[in-house]
Amino acid sequence: MAVRVNGRAADTIAVADRGLAYGDGIFRTVELLDGVPRLWRWHWQRFAADCAQLALPLPDEGLMLAELAHAAEGLPRAVAKLTLTRGVGARGYAMALDVTPTLVVTASPWAGYPAELAADGVRARWCALRLARQPRLAGAKHLNRLENVFARSEWSDPDIREGLLLDSEGWVVEGTMMNLVLVSGGRVLTPVLDACGVSGALRAWLADWLPTQGLVLEEVRLSPDDVLAADEVWLVNSLAGVWPVVRLDERCWQAFPLARRAQAALASA
Amino acid sequence: MAVRVNGRAADTIAVADRGLAYGDGIFRTVELLDGVPRLWRWHWQRFAADCAQLALPLPDEGLMLAELAHAAEGLPRAVAKLTLTRGVGARGYAMALDVTPTLVVTASPWAGYPAELAADGVRARWCALRLARQPRLAGAKHLNRLENVFARSEWSDPDIREGLLLDSEGWVVEGTMMNLVLVSGGRVLTPVLDACGVSGALRAWLADWLPTQGLVLEEVRLSPDDVLAADEVWLVNSLAGVWPVVRLDERCWQAFPLARRAQAALASA
Numbered sequence: 031m032a033v034r035v036n037g038r039a040a041d042t043i044a045v046a047d048r049g050l051a052y053g054d055g056i057f058r059t060v061e062l063l064d065g066v067p068r069l070w071r072w073h074w075q076r077f078a079a080d081c082a083q084l085a086l087p088l089p090d091e092g093l094m095l096a097e098l099a100h101a102a103e104g105l106p107r108a109v110a111k112l113t114l115t116r117g118v119g120a121r122g123y124a125m126a127l128d129v130t131p132t133l134v135v136t137a138s139p140w141a142g143y144p145a146e147l148a149a150d151g152v153r154a155r156w157c158a159l160r161l162a163r164q165p166r167l168a169g170a171k172h173l174n175r176l177e178n179v180f181a182r183s184e185w186s187d188p189d190i191r192e193g194l195l196l197d198s199e200g201w202v203v204e205g206t207m208m209n210l211v212l213v214s215g216g217r218v219l220t221p222v223l224d225a226c227g228v229s230g231a232l233r234a235w236l237a238d239w240l241p242t243q244g245l246v247l248e249e250v251r252l253s254p255d256d257v258l259a260a261d262e263v264w265l266v267n268s269l270a271g272v273w274p275v276v277r278l279d280e281r282c283w284q285a286f287p288l289a290r291r292a293q294a295a296l297a298s299a
Numbered sequence: 300m301a302v303r304v305n306g307r308a309a310d311t312i313a314v315a316d317r318g319l320a321y322g323d324g325i326f327r328t329v330e331l332l333d334g335v336p337r338l339w340r341w342h343w344q345r346f347a348a349d350c351a352q353l354a355l356p357l358p359d360e361g362l363m364l365a366e367l368a369h370a371a372e373g374l375p376r377a378v379a380k381l382t383l384t385r386g387v388g389a390r391g392y393a394m395a396l397d398v399t400p401t402l403v404v405t406a407s408p409w410a411g412y413p414a415e416l417a418a419d420g421v422r423a424r425w426c427a428l429r430l431a432r433q434p435r436l437a438g439a440k441h442l443n444r445l446e447n448v449f450a451r452s453e454w455s456d457p458d459i460r461e462g463l464l465l466d467s468e469g470w471v472v473e474g475t476m477m478n479l480v481l482v483s484g485g486r487v488l489t490p491v492l493d494a495c496g497v498s499g500a501l502r503a504w505l506a507d508w509l510p511t512q513g514l515v516l517e518e519v520r521l522s523p524d525d526v527l528a529a530d531e532v533w534l535v536n537s538l539a540g541v542w543p544v545v546r547l548d549e550r551c552w553q554a555f556p557l558a559r560r561a562q563a564a565l566a567s568a
Contacts, residue, residue, distance in 0.1 A: 033314050042311035043319065045302050047405050052384070052444035053322030084445075085452075111390075113319070115449075121380075123444065123451035123475055134314050162352075162431030163467055166449055174443035175321035175392065176353075179385075179433055181393035183354075198432055206392055226431075241323065 031138045032101045034074035047132055049115030050288040052123065052174060053173035055132075058231070060267055062108040062137065065099035069268050072234040077112070080170040084127065086114060089133055101137035107144045109269060110137040116175070143270045147163070148293055151276035151286070152191035154265065156254070157181040157203075163225035171228045173222065182206040192265050192275065194257070197226050203253045205265050208273070209233040212252065213288050214297040222249040232296075239295055245288075262286045271296055300407045301370045306362075309370040316401055317404070318384030321392065322442035324401075325349040327500070330538055331406065332375040335366035335565040338537050338568060341500040341507070346381070348498070349439040354394065358402055370406035378538060379406040412539045417562055420545035421460040422557070423534065427477065428468045432494035435490060439496045452532070461534050461543070462525070465484050466495050471521045474534050477542070479503040481521065482557050484532035491518040501535040501565075508564055514557075540565055 033041040050053035058077050074091060081088040094112065102108040105294045113134040119126055159181045167174065181193055192205040205225045206212050211233070212219045218240055223229050237247040257263060263275040263283060272293050274286040302310040317323035325517055327346050330337045343360060350357040351494055365379065371377040382403040384509045388395055428450045436443065461474040473479050473496045480502070492498050506516040526532060532544040532552060541562050543555040 032317075032456060033313065042407060043311050043314055044306065045312055045382075046300075047319070048448075050316070050319045050384075050403075052448050054445060054448050057320070097367050109390075113314075115319075118396055121378075124455075125448060125452045134319075136314060157436055162433035164431035164446065166428055167431075167445055172445055173319065173322055174445045176323060176327070176436055176443045178392040178435065178439055181319050181322050182376040183394045186393075222529075238448065 033135055034097055034101050035134070036133055036252065039087050041203070042121060042133065042238065043134065044118050044225045046118045047115055048117060048119045049113065049132060049173055051119075053175070054096065055113060055115030055173045056084060056086065056171055057075070057111060057173060059269060061140070061142070062102045062109045062110050063100060063267040064106055065102045067095070067098055067110070069231055070095070072231040072238070073268065076171070076229060076234055078230050081114070083170045084114060084172060087129060087131055089114065089131070097133070097135045098137070101135045102103070104274070105137060105196065107137055107140035108137045109142060110135060111141055113173070147191060147273055151274040152265065153189055153277045154192045154194055154205070154275050155185060155190050155279065157184050157193040157195050159184065159195065160205050161195050161205055161226040163197050163199065165225055166274070168226050169223045169229040178206050193222065202254060203227040203256055208265040208267045208270065210265055211217055211236065211247070212257060212260035212266040216258040217248060218288070219248050219250050219252060220247050221252050230266070231268045232271070235296070236266065236292065236298065243291065262289055264289050300405055301372070303370050303404045303481055305402055307364065312401055313387050315386055315387045317386060317388045318382065318442055322443045322444070323354060324382060324384030325440055326382040326444050327440060327543060328443060328538060329379045329381065330368065330411070331367060331371045331374070332366060333375055334371045335368055336364070338500055339364070341503040342453060342537065344503055345440070345498060345500050349441070350383070352439045353441060355385060356400055358383065358400070361430060361466040366402070366404045367406070370404045374406060376409035377406045378409055378411060379404060382442070416460065416542055417540050420543035421534065422513070422546045423461045423463055423474070423544050424454060424459050424548065426433065426453055426462040426464050428453065428462050428464065431494040432466050432468065434494055437495050438492045438498040443485055447475050451544050463514070463547070465523065469522065470528055471523060471543055477534040477539065478506065479525060479535045480516070480533040480535055481529035482528040484524070486517060487514050487557070488517050488519050490521050490527070499535070500537045501540070504565070504568065505535065505561065507545055508561065508568070512560065531558055533558050547550065
């Protein structure tokens with residue numbers, strides 16, 4: 031694994047970094063082909079939004095792309111992770127006015143998901159953990175991810191690929207690592223992420239692609255019953271693509287006409 | 300600052316550590332006199348409880364004490380920070396079954412709070428940020444602390460020493476870095492921390508000390524009006540001790556008979 035920290039080869043960060051101390055930072059995971067990130071426009075859009083939400087200085091986009099290319103050198107297909115923290119700070123929670131952020135870029139040879147998962151579909155489950163509602167942090171892919179850790183640790187059956195999460199009020203939010211999309215009566219629905227959840231790059235791509243099909247991605251409140259009543263259920267993220275859900279507990283789905291169109295469009299995106 | 304990572308002098312951790320990736324770990328801050336931690340019994344009680352709550356393997360207590368003494372060597376009075384993470388993991392949220400945790404111990408010369416703050420009392424404010432309610436994480440001093448970062452960044456007036464936090468339902472929980480205690484009609488009250496908040500070592504000490512005074516620390520739901528109606532309001536943590544609150548917005552307090560007894564007892568604890 032190639033690791034670069036603030037533009038130099040290094041695989042450690044300071045113990046005093048606020049990323050470790052408080053989870054004070056953000057991250058994104060990106061697929062690279064010959065050093066060029068796929069779906070960059072949407073990754074960058076989300077990354078910039080997260081920087082604004084967390085009051086982190088936005089790095090230069092060209093620098094980020096150069097760092098990604100550098101880290102992935104020699105790898106025809108790679109998965110990269112970008113982490114940006116509020117850097118080394120004095121003791122105490124308050125943000126300093128003069129922040130020198132820490133940018134960590136790692137790249138590894140692609141070890142993504144088998145293509146069959148998108149082709150054949152996946153099984154999912156409901157998680158017992160309920161996401162807390164925190165509007166101040168909702169949508170951002172920040173480094174406070176203990177809820178995801180506990181939710182993902184609820185099951186070990188490798189045939190179950192994802193767990194769906196409700197918030198403390200019982201609304202459906204997302205999977206532990208993927209956004210959720212429903213096709214229901216001709217509409218395309220995804221949970222509104224104003225109280226919790228991560229607004230992913232592929233969700234952003236879908237919001238841009240659907241209008242080319244005469245559709246829109248509607249952000250709405252969804253109950254578990256809405257999920258069970260849907261015509262198609264998808265799990266999406268930028269590394270996995272669009273996974274049709276073929277089984278959720280006892281409910282099964284077989285046909286995914288719109289998911290197939292999205293997968294085809296994504297292949298050439 | 301002396302820093303030790305897993306028993307060796309080092310001031311960095313691996314970029315792949317789950318403490319950075321997900322805030323997957325816990326921490327505690329401890330005062331050391333000649334290398335010996337003050338209030339250790341209560342720090343250790345809370346640290347062990349946090350390990351259990353986060354399913355982290357509990358380090359050996361003797362090893363922890365030796366690490367603290369080692370880090371504080373040559374410092375007559377020091378402040379130390381213990382951080383325990385779930386260590387370096389593979390990509391993905393799931394906890395591995397075979398965890399090799401990372402233990403980080405840092406020690407610096409004492410730069411704690413002026414003694415006048417405990418003597419003269421402090422001003423506090425209400426924070427606008429509301430804490431999210433997550434029972435799975437409540438009470439633990441884990442590394443997911445973005446809420447504290449944002450709350451503490453709401454004000455910069457150095458005369459205001461602490462901000463009080465409500466949860467999303469409007470219950471009073473704690474300060475950004477301190478627990479809250481009220482004396483009200485002869486009772487001693489502190490917010491129950493079953494939905495959010497950090498259960499601190501000094502709060503645990505108070506729960507043990509009060510019965511020696513014929514009192515008990517009652518964990519209850521408290522509203523902002525309960526705080527304003529209290530006879531004494533204290534902010535407590537192990538580094539600061541017991542701070543009487545002399546002013547909260549427009550409400551002022553002048554006499555703190557029980558706080559003075561607690562301070563005296565704490566001085567010889």
